[in-house]
Amino acid sequence: MTKKIKSITNPKLKLEILTPSEVKQIHDATLWIIEKVGVRFPSEKALKIWLASGAEIDWDRKVVRAKGELIEKALKTCPPGYTLSARDPQQDLPLDGNHVFVGTDGCGVEVLDIETGVRRVSRLSDVRDVARIADATEEVGFHWVPVSAQDKPPETRGLHEIKTIWENSTKHVQTESIYNEREARAAIEMAALIVGGKDKLRERPVLSLMQCSAPPLGHDGGSLDAALLAAEHGIPTGFMTMAANLTTGPATLAGNLAVGNAEVIAATALLQLAHPGAPVFYAAAQTASDPRNGSYTGGGPEDFLYGAAGNALSDFYNIPLSMGSFATGAKQPNWQAGLENSLSTFMASIVMSDMMLGVGFLHGSRIWSFAEMMMDCEIFSIIHKTMQGIVVNEETLALVTIAAVGPGGNFLSQKHTRAHMRDLFLPQFMDRRPYNEWEAKKDDAPDWALAKARKILAEHQPDPLDEKISLEMGKIIASLE
Amino acid sequence: MSKEDLFKKMAQSIVDGDAEVAEALAKEAIDAGIDPLEAISNGYVVGVNQVGDSFSCGMAFLPELVMAGEAMKLAVAALEPEMQKRGSERKMLGKVVIATVEGDIHEIGKSLVATMLGASGFQIYDLGVDVPADKIIGKALEVNADIICMSALLTTTMVRQKEVIEELDKEGLHGRIKVMVGGAPITKDWVNSINADGYSEDAIGAVNVAKKVMGI
Numbered sequence: 001m002t003k004k005i006k007s008i009t010n011p012k013l014k015l016e017i018l019t020p021s022e023v024k025q026i027h028d029a030t031l032w033i034i035e036k037v038g039v040r041f042p043s044e045k046a047l048k049i050w051l052a053s054g055a056e057i058d059w060d061r062k063v064v065r066a067k068g069e070l071i072e073k074a075l076k077t078c079p080p081g082y083t084l085s086a087r088d089p090q091q092d093l094p095l096d097g098n099h100v101f102v103g104t105d106g107c108g109v110e111v112l113d114i115e116t117g118v119r120r121v122s123r124l125s126d127v128r129d130v131a132r133i134a135d136a137t138e139e140v141g142f143h144w145v146p147v148s149a150q151d152k153p154p155e156t157r158g159l160h161e162i163k164t165i166w167e168n169s170t171k172h173v174q175t176e177s178i179y180n181e182r183e184a185r186a187a188i189e190m191a192a193l194i195v196g197g198k199d200k201l202r203e204r205p206v207l208s209l210m211q212c213s214a215p216p217l218g219h220d221g222g223s224l225d226a227a228l229l230a231a232e233h234g235i236p237t238g239f240m241t242m243a244a245n246l247t248t249g250p251a252t253l254a255g256n257l258a259v260g261n262a263e264v265i266a267a268t269a270l271l272q273l274a275h276p277g278a279p280v281f282y283a284a285a286q287t288a289s290d291p292r293n294g295s296y297t298g299g300g301p302e303d304f305l306y307g308a309a310g311n312a313l314s315d316f317y318n319i320p321l322s323m324g325s326f327a328t329g330a331k332q333p334n335w336q337a338g339l340e341n342s343l344s345t346f347m348a349s350i351v352m353s354d355m356m357l358g359v360g361f362l363h364g365s366r367i368w369s370f371a372e373m374m375m376d377c378e379i380f381s382i383i384h385k386t387m388q389g390i391v392v393n394e395e396t397l398a399l400v401t402i403a404a405v406g407p408g409g410n411f412l413s414q415k416h417t418r419a420h421m422r423d424l425f426l427p428q429f430m431d432r433r434p435y436n437e438w439e440a441k442k443d444d445a446p447d448w449a450l451a452k453a454r455k456i457l458a459e460h461q462p463d464p465l466d467e468k469i470s471l472e473m474g475k476i477i478a479s480l481e
Numbered sequence: 482m483s484k485e486d487l488f489k490k491m492a493q494s495i496v497d498g499d500a501e502v503a504e505a506l507a508k509e510a511i512d513a514g515i516d517p518l519e520a521i522s523n524g525y526v527v528g529v530n531q532v533g534d535s536f537s538c539g540m541a542f543l544p545e546l547v548m549a550g551e552a553m554k555l556a557v558a559a560l561e562p563e564m565q566k567r568g569s570e571r572k573m574l575g576k577v578v579i580a581t582v583e584g585d586i587h588e589i590g591k592s593l594v595a596t597m598l599g600a601s602g603f604q605i606y607d608l609g610v611d612v613p614a615d616k617i618i619g620k621a622l623e624v625n626a627d628i629i630c631m632s633a634l635l636t637t638t639m640v641r642q643k644e645v646i647e648e649l650d651k652e653g654l655h656g657r658i659k660v661m662v663g664g665a666p667i668t669k670d671w672v673n674s675i676n677a678d679g680y681s682e683d684a685i686g687a688v689n690v691a692k693k694v695m696g697i
Contacts, residue, residue: 042586109636109666121670148666154637220586246544247589291542293683294593296665366665 005091005171006138006381008100008349012389015350017308023316029258030265031068033217038063039266040218043225046270053273066266074269077276080318084142084236085204087194088170088463093141095281095320095354100387102345102380104134104373105327105358106144106176111368114454119367122147126368127164130360133370133453135169136460139377142172144210144358147368158183159477162207163190166473167465174322174355176210176240184209184226186480188233190473194465202234209237210283210322213263215248224267231271231278238322239267240283245302247289253305260286261313268319281354282314285324298329298364299340307347314353323353326376329364333372333446337362342379349383356380374449378429385425396420428452484515488524491556495528498548500555507559517560518569525556529600536685546685547593550600574602575627575695578620580612582641587634590663593684594630601688603628614645621658627695630687633664642667643675650676659694663687 018026033039041047042062051057053074055066084093093101110119111126126147134140145161152160158178165173178184191207192198201207209230211223219239230237241260243249249256268280288302289295297303307325314321325345330336348356359376362369390396401416411417429445431438482490487510494503503525510520532549535541557571564570577598581591588610599605606624608617621629629649633639642662649655659678662671672680679690 107636110668121668148636150636154640157637214586218586251544289543291544292536292539293685294543295683 003091003136003138005093005101005141006384007093007141008352008384008387009098011350011352011387012391013350013387015308015347017305017347017351018312023312026254026257026261026313027316029254030261031071033258033262034064034066034071034266035068036065037217037262038065039262040064040214041224041267041270042219042221043228045228046219046221046224049228049270049274064266066269071265071269074272075265075317075319077272078268078280078317078319079277081320082205082236082279084172084174084208085195085206086142086170086172087166087206087465089204091141091171093172093355097315097320097352097354099354100349100352100356101141101354102139102356102377103142103144103174103358104130104140104146105361105365106146108147108361108366108368109150110366111147112362112370114370114450114457117450121150122368123151124149124160124164127161128168129370129457130368130373131165131168132460132462133373133456135171135462136456137374137377139380140171140359142174142355143169145175145177146360148177153481156183156186156477156480159186159190159473159480162187163470163473163477166190166194166206167470168462170463172206172208174208174210176212178209179211179220179226180222181225181229182480184229186476188230188235189476191235193469193472198233205235205279207235208281209235211237211239211267213239213241213243213260213267215241215243215263216259217262219263219267224270227267227271228274231275231280234279236279236281237271238281238283239264240285240322240324242285242287242324244286244296245288246291247294249286253302253309256286257306257309257313260284265317268317281320281322282310282317283322283324284310284313285327285357286310287324296329296364298327299336299344303340304343304347307344307353308351310348311351311353320354322355322357323348325349325353325356326359326379327357327361327365328372331363331367333362333369333375333449337372338375338379341376342383345376345379346383346386349387370453371446371449374452375429375445378427378449382425382427482509484513487513487515488520488527491520491524492528492531494556495525495549495552496531498545498552500548500552503552503556504559507556511560511563516569517564517567518571520560521557521571525553529553543685546600547596550596553600554596573604574692574697576604576606576624577628577630577691578606578608578617578624578626579630579632580608580617581610581632581634582617582638582645583611583613584641585633585635585638586610587632587664590634590665590684591630591632594632594663594681594687597684597688598630598691601691603691614641614648617645618648618652618654622654626658628659628661628691630661630663630691633662634666636666639664639666639671642677646675646677661687661690661694 130146243260286306325348328337328340360373681687
């Protein structure tokens with residue numbers, strides 16, 4: 001049975017994180033950076049496209065300097081919105097500026113084992129388990145490859161991962177762990193099997209690609225080649241900056257936004273120069289490095305501000321956004337995790353980021369926790385509810401009912417109460433029990449969240465992928481091994 | 482300026498992370514006929530230790546440490562010709578060949594470790610990024626390195642760390658050359674499974690790990 005997907009839509013809450021003139025200042029600074037400082041594109045294909053477009057190229061350093069007009073003109077061909085297709089068409093995701101979807105986070109290297117709780121190296125079976133659980137939740141709208149299948153050969157790992165997700169879920173798959181042309185080509189062939197041909201992928205992209213930039217002001221050659229190939233086939237593709245204050249970006253927030261923006265829009269412009277009209281998205285997960293040890297923080301007020309600023313920029317360029325939220329730096333599902341994931345996700349939601357990545361990690365997107373995954377889903381549900389705001393009308397003002405109860409009564413037995421009590425949010429993992437009941441058990445949200453994940457895994461049967469398609473996918477992978 | 486005043490200024494230039502001043506003071510010292518080794522140990526190193534202490538108690542931040550390290554590097558480089566002339570040599574803690582492995586272009590963590598180790602008295606040979614195993618081992622043999630440091634940010638490239646260690650084992654070099662690894666996906670389990678000698682989650686910790694694997 002098709003599970004409906006929860007998304008934030010028609011929000012009542014708004015936030016202006018940057019004024020239009022501040023956005024313009026960041027944009028101008030970005031164009032200055034691209035023209036005067038340049039961005040590194042270590043791919044022969046990419047450099048040739050830039051050359052043909054009239055950009056200035058330093059071939060030794062593989063640095064491209066392009067005039068503002070060239071960038072602005074190229075970005076004009078970006079489609080403002082499109083739909084990410086799912087294996088089950090009822091689970092398609094419109095990226096139209098009026099929906100916020102959440103995905104599973106990705107690229108982790110370790111897992112807290114769902115049975116033993118012991119931390120260990122991630123493997124393909126974890127990719128499968130996360131996919132199955134995500135398939136059953138209404139909060140997760142699409143998949144990233146959650147953890148690295150380290151029991152599979154490095155040269156085809158990314159392909160094993162997406163095959164496994166498709167086999168265990170009907171939802172859209174976005175991979176952030178395919179970053180060379182060879183694997184990207186195979187991934188596109190695999191996606192084509194699902195929709196019945198490469199030409200149909202353009203209409204029904206059941207796969208999308210996310211590539212990380214190499215900050216400051218650089219890209220990885222394999223990533224560029226993979227992205228160019230994806231754009232050629234109409235596979236939605238985004239570049240994500242993770243430029244961080246102090247280390248890969250300046251210490252100031254505006255400067256770091258400009259550095260990240262330069263990475264993203266320069267690469268986006270490249271895709272448009274090569275394949276005008278190709279579906280692209282803006283992706284950002286900026287943060288601050290810790291001033292004491294330089295480490296990735298995965299949270300804090302800077303992240304919250306970046307979470308909202310990303311959409312101000314992607315809106316300016318009129319392209320969908322994938323925003324890094326969640327991804328707490330906490331080592332356990334604790335106070336810090338709840339705080340960081342709630343605020344980062346709230347800030348990314350209130351500005352209507354199209355995609356948010358994502359649920360499930362501890363220790364700055366390194367350690368997968370099934371309990372954290374479930375609790376992150378609840379955070380999204382709480383924000384989803386909050387974003388609906390307060391509805392004011394005759395029915396919600398409830399004057400008739402207020403008059404009927406009068407001073408000193410209660411509202412428990414009113415028909416109006418019965419009609420609206422289910423509008424109130426009912427948490428799964430918040431402790432609202434009497435104190436004595438808690439004291440007798442001393443259990444807590446992570447215990448209940450883990451129990452829920454285990455229950456889903458034991459009971460949920462995703463709609464299987466056609467065995468023939470699975471087999472064909474297997475052959476494509478085997479041909480590269 | 483008295484020698485003592487000059488040394489004080491040298492230490493201060495490191496604390497301030499002012500590479501230009503540190504370099505100018507080095508030249509001043511040479512002109513005044515001061516022994517470069519004395520300038521390093523009684524001047525600059527005092528500053529390095531001061532920044533290190535202040536960092537340890539949470540007062541100084543990472544950028545201050547990096548700037549101190551870079552000022553130190555330039556000061557020593559300015560003193561180098563004079564040391565050669567006098568036939569004197571700075572006693573280093575050890576020789577380190579450092580690189581990001583083949584297929585991986587992520588630089589910042591590797592460069593931070595190089596700076597920290599350099600500032601702490603190790604001789605650094607930084608080969609950059611995307612460096613194949615044979616080049617890393619070749620350089621280590623050429624300079625008679627004590628430690629090879631390898632960084633990897635991707636789960637698909639961290640296997641290269643293993644290849645280098647296997648090659649060292651095969652050639653019977655692993656006892657002589659210690660191996661340290663690092664990078665975001667690197668865990669204790671990985672380090673144990675590939676039989677590396679040490680790893681640190683951050684650049685500052687790498688200094689103590691390097692000293693430990695050298696038995697210092």
